Amino acid sequence: MVQENGMMLEVLPLEAGGARLVRVYGQDPCVVLPGSVPAPAGGSWPITELGDYCFSEKPRSLPASDAVCRYQVDDTGAVRLTRAFGQAVGGSARRYDFDFDAPAADPDDLHPVCGSFVEEVTLPDCLQVIGSCAFYNCRKLRLLTVGAEGLTLGSDVFLNCFALETIRVQAEADAATGLFALVNNITEAVRAEFRPAGAAAPLAALWYPAYWEDIEETPAHILLHTFSGQGYHYRQCFLNNKFLPAEYDAIFPQGHDADDANIMAMLCFDRLRCPWQLSETAAGHYRAFLSANTGRVLARLLKAQDTDSIRALLALDVLDKAAFAEGAALAAKAENAAAAALLADAEHKKFAAAKPKRRYDFDF
Template identity: 30%
Template sequence: MRSLPADCDALLTCIQEENGIALLRCQTSASQLLLPDELDGLPITRLGDYAFSAREPRQLPEGTFQLLLTSGGGQIPAHDAAALRLVRLPQRALSLGNYAFYGCTGLEALEIGGSLQSVGTDAFMNCFSLRRMTLAAPAEECRCLRSLLQEYSGELELRFTPPAGPECRLFFPAYDEDYEEMAAPHIFHYNIRGVGYLCRQSFDGHRFRYDQYDASLDLLLRTHEFSLAARMALDRLRFPVQLSEAARTAYLTCLSEHTAQLLELVLAEASTAPLAFVLALDLLDRQALAEGCELARTARRTEALGLLLEYQNRRFGAPRARSFDL
């Protein structure tokens, strides 16, 4: 069996097709899986049904071959779908098969090339930990975007990082769906709960519509907790791709009316970049700043506390020194 040097150990089962290589099965116990973009000079263009899942494909066609990705050990790894945390798909992959990540319960992040066009049925079934997808194309050019959002109803942040053009981030809240039996026999009512479903309908055909997405903020504020609206607002204001002035004003108003909760949210982040951005918006008054400083002290966020105190001094002046007569 041939092997290729890689950052992790994985056994790939593939077949050559007319336009490239199809990856039918990937066996690995690695937490981070960075797949190659091509094999033998041919691009990997298709990812098969159950390719990464806990369950094996029902049947593999004749003509398959296997290749071992190895970080140095040279041993064939046992497959553990639950061990996966991050997967980078081949950048020229065109399709992702049915149930591709079924049972990958620990999967947190997925990196997708800008060429992906279709996503199979229940591709992310039981991916309970999935929270982030990064796509190497603008949202309006991702033909797979609608099907990605249809196949995953959990809370999700999408990051768009095209080679040329501005980065964009979009937050999609979770939603629930179920069937309620109304009368026997087999008469059901389909229920959908959560603004996450409305956010996912922001399309004209397969083209993403930023204006429709921004319009869902009002309903989100009326029906959900503020932290969800704040995440949407922060992402759109920090990465304002096709952000209208009216939408920008609505997002700023949303944040300015909930400054205490906003500070709790950004201070919970490991990075201080969201806090620095919030401070640059000049939304915080003296009381909000004092509460933010206390939160940072309690959480032992030294760097964040330094940013808050520096901003407080710059905007309101250093506090007056106090002296006491004995």
């Protein structure tokens, strides 16, 4: 994604090599971060860390200006060093003053990509560490894209990221990635997908339901941890940072009464539409639940105006006459004529072929 007005990065070099991204400034709420930046003495630094509170509206303990380097990223994605350790590099230095409590005096000035402003972030493939509270209070962040590297996360990375729905991992589904660390930092429901860069569709799409942890102290002063919902168990289906599909699929038949039925319907739908290493037995469990809950999926897809996913649902052939009637009512309520036409066409093709033709014999 090209930044319409460019963006500015502040980066702290690390003694062990690489660099820590401290802050991002720009006018686009959807940012794609570069994998490396030019080093002042030549060569380049890969961006290996995301600093604490990097995208938070109220950062804490930012490094001094003479400890960081500043870079301009233009519309083409090219990265240029503009300030190194407090000294301007090439051309006149431009000063940026940021006041979080007052509007910017000049609407053309870059401002922090943080808090409720940021909506989508694509992290570099080489990133290895995400600092504590890196996305604290990013209440409109809906999509986070990461590479195939393993990740180490600090605490409360996604605290109050209530809109975060999708984590996209640009890797093969059987690769060792940072997905385990990411989903275990989120207790709310979240969708994850393995989708290599340039892929037309996800190879695997997974839902991790919300869960709640309760801690109770017994009279013997022993702490008992209990979990409500299956979300915690779904998040443990990894070995050496590789996703384990059989273990993931084995959880569903064990029961899901404590989980949000809307999320579980989406879990079934996504697992069936992207059936990476999905057994026939597991598919049968998912199809049975989805057949009884197609309205929940359609309601969500209609709200998102996701016509492609509605086509995918129809291709699974899980709707009966009652489900088609419910879908037609939902499409009418959403005033979505395209979806209504898709449903009507699919219903006609499914049931018109099954309707026996009447035969007439005429004997004069």
